[in-house]
Amino acid sequence: MKKPYYIDYPQEPFEGHMHKYRCVYCKVETTIINGQLEGHLPSCEYRVKLEDAGYDATGFSEKLVSHDSDDFD
Numbered sequence: 001m002k003k004p005y006y007i008d009y010p011q012e013p014f015e016g017h018m019h020k021y022r023c024v025y026c027k028v029e030t031t032i033i034n035g036q037l038e039g040h041l042p043s044c045e046y047r048v049k050l051e052d053a054g055y056d057a058t059g060f061s062e063k064l065v066s067h068d069s070d071d072f073d
Helices: 045-052
Strands: 011-013 021-023
Touching: none
Parallel strands: none
Antiparallel strands: 011 021
């Protein structure tokens, strides 16, 4: 299974920073995680739980494609 974004993990703020957050489990900053399961450390409790449930952490298998009118004859 694959979700477009994985943003339902618990987060905590960095001390001394107003707008900087990280995963409660693996302590990786949210801007590094960027909504991707593979952004969490392989040992992260959140990631392990979702992988055990059948979610995929290998990145998007589908690519978003944009076509302009110039792309066609």
